[in-house]
Structures are given as C-alpha cells and as structure tokens.
Amino acid sequence: MTKFRTRVHPGGDEFRTNRADMLTLVDELRGLESRARVASERSADRFAARKQLLPRERLARLLDPGAPYLELQNLIGYAMADDGLNDADRATSVPGGSLLAGIGFISGVRCVVVVSDSGINAGALSAASLNKIMRSQRIAMQNRLPFVHLVESAGANIPAYRVEGWVLGGEMFANLARLSAAGLPVITVLHGSSTAGGAYMPGLSDVVIGVQGRGKAFLAGPPLLKAATGEIATDEDLGGAQMHADVSGLVEYLAEDDNDAVRLVREAVARTAWGVGQLRDIPAGFADPAYDPDELAGVVPVDYRRPYDVREVVARxxxxSDFADFKGRYGSATVCLEGEVHGRPVAFIGNNGPIDNEGATKAAHFIQHCSQVGTPITYLQNTTGFMVGTSYERGGMIKHGSKMIQAVSNATVPQFTFMLGASYGAGNYGMCGRGYGPRFLFGWPSARIGLMGPEQAGMTMRIVAEAAAKRRGVEVPDDVLAANEREVVSLLDRQADAFYVSGRGVDDGVIDPRQTRHVLGFVLATAAEAAQITPRPVSFGVARM
Known part of the structure; x- marks a missing residue:
C-alpha cells in the first residue's frame, strides 16, 4: 500500500472556513443532545428523595470505568411533532426517545445496554422509544451481544398513542424471545415500574433483578385493575419486587437499592463468561494516521456542492494514512480503497462526484472482491446519485447501477455507512443506505438526505406543472409557479437536514466528524467479535419457571 500525501492546508482560508462551518453544526448537535440530559436532571430532587440514582448515573456505574462506549440513536424523536416542519417544535423538541442506548463493556463483556430515562415523562414509551429499543435489539442479535435493560417506565405514552405503534410494538417482545432462543443473554433490572405490556420485558428475560421497594411489574397497575375488575390493591402487593422474588418467581435477585442492582448486573454478566476461550486478542501496535483526525472538521465543506477528495477523509x-487505490484510474469519481483501522483490514468506497457507469461497475467488482476475501466495507457517502443524460442512459447506466445495488444488497461481509454530505436519490441505495441493512450507519452533522436535491425537486415539479397546464390549455401565472416551486424546495430542504433525519431513527446517530476513526474502529471490533462468538441456542428462549 501507499502512504497518502495530503493536499489540504490546515492553515488555509478554505480549511478554516470549512472547520468553522462544521464546528457550528457540531455545537448545534451538542446542544440538541444536552436537552435530554437537562430535562432528565430536572427530576434530580425527586430521585434523591426516593434514594434512587438518576438514569445516567445508573448507566455510568454499570459500565466499566474508562472503557469505550458507543451511544446509539442520540437524536431519535427529534422534531417528530407536526412532521418536524414547525420551527417552534424544533426549538423545544427533546431528542432521545426517553431512553439511553449504546454498546459498552460490563465486567469486560461487550454488551448492548438500554436504560429507561425515567427523569423524562416517567420514562413513558413513544413511537421513537419503541424504534430505539427494537434497533438496539437487532444490533444485539446481529452482533451476538448480551442485551441488558434497566427498566423504569410508566408504560405506553397514552396521549401519543397510535394503534399502529401499539401493534408493531409487539416486535419488541418477540425480539426478547428471539435473543434468548439464539443463546444471547437477556438481563433486566426493575428499577421502577414495568407496567402492562412492559411487564413482558422482565417476563421474557433470562435474568431479572428487582430493586426492593421500588421495582414493580404488573400486567394491570392499581388504577387499571380497579377500572377493569373493581379490585383494590397496593402496587407492592400487586407487583412489587419483593413479591415477585418471594411469591411469583419473576425476580431472581432482590437488590437493596439502585447501586446494589448495578452490582448484581455486573456479576450476572461476568458469570456468563461471554466470549471466554473464543475471542482472539485485540490487534495491537497499529499506527495512528499520519494526519490528525481532528482535521476532519476542516477537510469536508458543509455545502455538499463544493468538491473535496474523499481520500483526504480516509487519510485521517x-x-x-496508508491505503491502496483499487482501479484508481477507472471510474475515478467513485473511489475504492483498501487499508486498515485499529489494525483490522477494511475497505472504503467514497464519492468524488456522481456515480457514473464506470464507477458503478468498479464498485460492484470491488464489493464482490471484498466479499471473496472477507474484508468489511465502509461507505463514505457524498453523492447526488447516479449520472443521468442521453450518453449515460445509452451507455447502460441502469444496468451498471443495478450491478452495484445487487452487490451492495448481497455482500457477505459487514458493511458500515457514514453519511458525510449528500445522500440523494439512488445514490443512497448504491452507497448502502439504511434500506440495504448496513451493520451500523452514522451521519455527520453536514449530511443532507432525500429523494433528490431540493432545488432540482422544485424545478422538476415546476416543469411538470407547466406541462400539465399546457395540456389543459390553461396558463398559470409565473408567480403561482414560483410560489409552488419555493414550497417544494422548502419541504425537501427542511426534511434533508441530518438532525431531522436522525430524529426519525433512520440512522444510528449523528457523530462529530472528528470521532469517525474512533467510531469505525469500535464497530469493526464489534463485528469481528461477533464472527468469533458461538452462542448456544435453545428452542424457545429461557422460559420463566
């Protein structure tokens, strides 16, 4: 391979402008993330009075000190009201889905962890919450990781109830059964209430820890019980942790308080001996990039229409900063590279322009080659799509683009996607967008996602409207056409925003560009471990006895 020589000048005006623009977006990202923390911490006095830990404190004490942790879907639920097109909603929306989720280490074991953020709306579950839990479950299944859930939730958010959400939410419980049946440990802590359907969270877990005096699980809480049957019962008698430990058998371990519950989880995970005797040593002695990853904030312009060389990203x-350029002189707008990250082989596919016939053919070849030799693939998206025009159509753009999509769809190696800039049209598909099942997908704050560029969409709809009016023999005033065009541009532009898209859960979170190497190294290691682990599946999951 060849060590890359940068052409970026960190002291130059262009770099400084790019960096200032990108860091402005990163600051906006941090501001959105802080809304959930601030909202949760407003309940600190109430938690202290109950002698409870705040959700973030539970998570911090659960994880191994100093070990890496990758947060998942940090912005889910952002700007969901009124389709997120209302400025007032964007200004006040609290992202996160009332949940904390991520991949971290517990007693040395890599686990998926989900924590109810019960400081926000008592941890009530919304559509965003369900999506976040189910995505976390799928990640646990695909990467063969134990699933740890710290529960304290008021159940479904009734004011936000939608019948389709309730129906589809059943998958959350089915996934718990599937994880257990696949031989992947499911461990749940009852820090507080787990009500109605939520009672099946502990019911479908392999190990349940209940906090005495606080943890509760019941299919019908006291209000619903009285409404349904007229029976009056206290929540402790009906579903308290001690009752479940002494009488029903739902709880295996009774904890004195939140701290004790966290200790019991760590011990339970350690006893699984997950990966012992199977996992090989982590690669050591690899070189840092020759160029500082911090420079990623200035390498890529926030405006996707301004060109840059994606090799400059890979070099950081x-x-x-050592990699091989596969077919570097052919289909040069589509860049295919082979290198290593944290000592693990990895391929990169990036965009230096739209995907043309040669680029699509090259990428299809490269993806098949990586599948043959077992090299994971990372997609660095900045594409307005596949090339259009008479020459490209006559040259077979459809069939060549289809070859690329075929290869992406059927690759047999882990695929990871980072949306850096534009992710428009079928380019999103060819570059392994969410619909193509990448193992993980993260966005930069500069990402722009959609059917097509907003300006192109507005112009397209104007041309269509003019043609339709002409067929009807009607003349539409220019100001009306212009107003309609602006409306289309505004609609697509506001929905293209990386934060808006992430709020809908179609990625695994928005990250600071400067953390891309760290995040990629972490998910590469996660996938590598998954390939080494051999779970012990059982027929129907561990049934509660």
Missing part, C-alpha cells in the same frame, strides 16, 4: 481515518 486509516492506520498510518
């Missing part, structure tokens, strides 16, 4: 991610 790959070990030693």
């Amino acid at each position: 991610i790959a070990d030693g």
Whole structure:
C-alpha cells in the first residue's frame, strides 16, 4: 500500500472556513443532545428523595470505568411533532426517545445496554422509544451481544398513542424471545415500574433483578385493575419486587437499592463468561494516521456542492494514512480503497462526484472482491446519485447501477455507512443506505438526505406543472409557479437536514466528524467479535419457571 500525501492546508482560508462551518453544526448537535440530559436532571430532587440514582448515573456505574462506549440513536424523536416542519417544535423538541442506548463493556463483556430515562415523562414509551429499543435489539442479535435493560417506565405514552405503534410494538417482545432462543443473554433490572405490556420485558428475560421497594411489574397497575375488575390493591402487593422474588418467581435477585442492582448486573454478566476461550486478542501496535483526525472538521465543506477528495477523509481515518487505490484510474469519481483501522483490514468506497457507469461497475467488482476475501466495507457517502443524460442512459447506466445495488444488497461481509454530505436519490441505495441493512450507519452533522436535491425537486415539479397546464390549455401565472416551486424546495430542504433525519431513527446517530476513526474502529471490533462468538441456542428462549 501507499502512504497518502495530503493536499489540504490546515492553515488555509478554505480549511478554516470549512472547520468553522462544521464546528457550528457540531455545537448545534451538542446542544440538541444536552436537552435530554437537562430535562432528565430536572427530576434530580425527586430521585434523591426516593434514594434512587438518576438514569445516567445508573448507566455510568454499570459500565466499566474508562472503557469505550458507543451511544446509539442520540437524536431519535427529534422534531417528530407536526412532521418536524414547525420551527417552534424544533426549538423545544427533546431528542432521545426517553431512553439511553449504546454498546459498552460490563465486567469486560461487550454488551448492548438500554436504560429507561425515567427523569423524562416517567420514562413513558413513544413511537421513537419503541424504534430505539427494537434497533438496539437487532444490533444485539446481529452482533451476538448480551442485551441488558434497566427498566423504569410508566408504560405506553397514552396521549401519543397510535394503534399502529401499539401493534408493531409487539416486535419488541418477540425480539426478547428471539435473543434468548439464539443463546444471547437477556438481563433486566426493575428499577421502577414495568407496567402492562412492559411487564413482558422482565417476563421474557433470562435474568431479572428487582430493586426492593421500588421495582414493580404488573400486567394491570392499581388504577387499571380497579377500572377493569373493581379490585383494590397496593402496587407492592400487586407487583412489587419483593413479591415477585418471594411469591411469583419473576425476580431472581432482590437488590437493596439502585447501586446494589448495578452490582448484581455486573456479576450476572461476568458469570456468563461471554466470549471466554473464543475471542482472539485485540490487534495491537497499529499506527495512528499520519494526519490528525481532528482535521476532519476542516477537510469536508458543509455545502455538499463544493468538491473535496474523499481520500483526504480516509487519510485521517486509516492506520498510518496508508491505503491502496483499487482501479484508481477507472471510474475515478467513485473511489475504492483498501487499508486498515485499529489494525483490522477494511475497505472504503467514497464519492468524488456522481456515480457514473464506470464507477458503478468498479464498485460492484470491488464489493464482490471484498466479499471473496472477507474484508468489511465502509461507505463514505457524498453523492447526488447516479449520472443521468442521453450518453449515460445509452451507455447502460441502469444496468451498471443495478450491478452495484445487487452487490451492495448481497455482500457477505459487514458493511458500515457514514453519511458525510449528500445522500440523494439512488445514490443512497448504491452507497448502502439504511434500506440495504448496513451493520451500523452514522451521519455527520453536514449530511443532507432525500429523494433528490431540493432545488432540482422544485424545478422538476415546476416543469411538470407547466406541462400539465399546457395540456389543459390553461396558463398559470409565473408567480403561482414560483410560489409552488419555493414550497417544494422548502419541504425537501427542511426534511434533508441530518438532525431531522436522525430524529426519525433512520440512522444510528449523528457523530462529530472528528470521532469517525474512533467510531469505525469500535464497530469493526464489534463485528469481528461477533464472527468469533458461538452462542448456544435453545428452542424457545429461557422460559420463566
């Protein structure tokens, strides 16, 4: 391989402008993330009075000190009201889905962890919450990881109830059964209430820890019980942790308080001996990039229409900034590279322009080659789509683009996607968008996602409207056409925003570009461990006895 020589000048005006623009977006990202923390911490006095830990304190004490942790879907639920097109909603929306989720280490074991953020709306579950839990479950299944859930939730958010959400939410419980049946440990802590359907969270877990005096699980809480049957019962008698430990058998371990519950989880995870005797040593001795990953904030312009060389991005991610350029002279707008990150082989596919016939053919070849030799693939998206025009159509753009999509769809190696800039049209598909099942997908704050560029969409709809009016023999005033065009541009532009898209759960979170190497190294290691682990599946999951 060849060590890359940068052409970026960190002291130049262009770099400084790019960096200032990107860091403005990163600051906006941090501001959105802080809304959930601030909202949760407003309940600190109430938690202290109950002698409870705040949800973030539970998570911090659960995880191994100093070990890496990857947060998932940090912005889910953002700007969901009124389709997120209302400025007032964007200004006040609290992202996160009343949940904390991520991949971290517990007693040395890599686990998926979900924590109810019960400081916000008592941890009530919304559509965003369900999506976040189910995505976390799928990640646990695909990467063969134990699933740990710290529960304290008021159940479904009735004011936000939608019948389709309730119906589809059943998958959350089915996934718990599937994880257990696949031999992946499911461990749940009852820090507080787990009501109605939520009672099946502990019911479908392999190990349940209940906090005495606080943890509760019941199919019908006291209000619903009285409404349904007229029976009056206290929540402790009906579903308290001690009752479940002494009488029903739902709880295996009774904890004195939140701290004790966290200790019991750590011990339970350690006893699984997950990966012992199977996992190989982590690669060591790899080189840092020759160029500082911090420079990623200035390498890529916030405006996707301004060109840059995606190799400059890889040079700040790959070990030693050393990589091979596959077919570098053919289909040059589509860049295919082979290198290493944190000592693990990885391929990169990036965009230096739209995907043309040669680029699509090259990418299809490269993806098949990586599948043959077992090299994971990372997609660095900045594409307005596949090329259009008479020459490209006559040259077979459809069939060549289809070859690329075929290869992406059927690749047999882990695929990871980072949306850096534009992710428009079928380019999103060819570059392994969410619909193509990448193992993980993250966005930069500069990402722009949609059917097509907003300006192109507005112009397209104007041309269509003019043609339709002409067929009807009607003349539409220019100001009306212009107003309609502006409306289409505004609609697509506001929905293209990376934060808006992430709020809908179609990625695994928005990250600071400067953390791309760290995040990629973490998910590469996660996938590598998954390939080494051999679970012990059982027929129907561990049934509660």
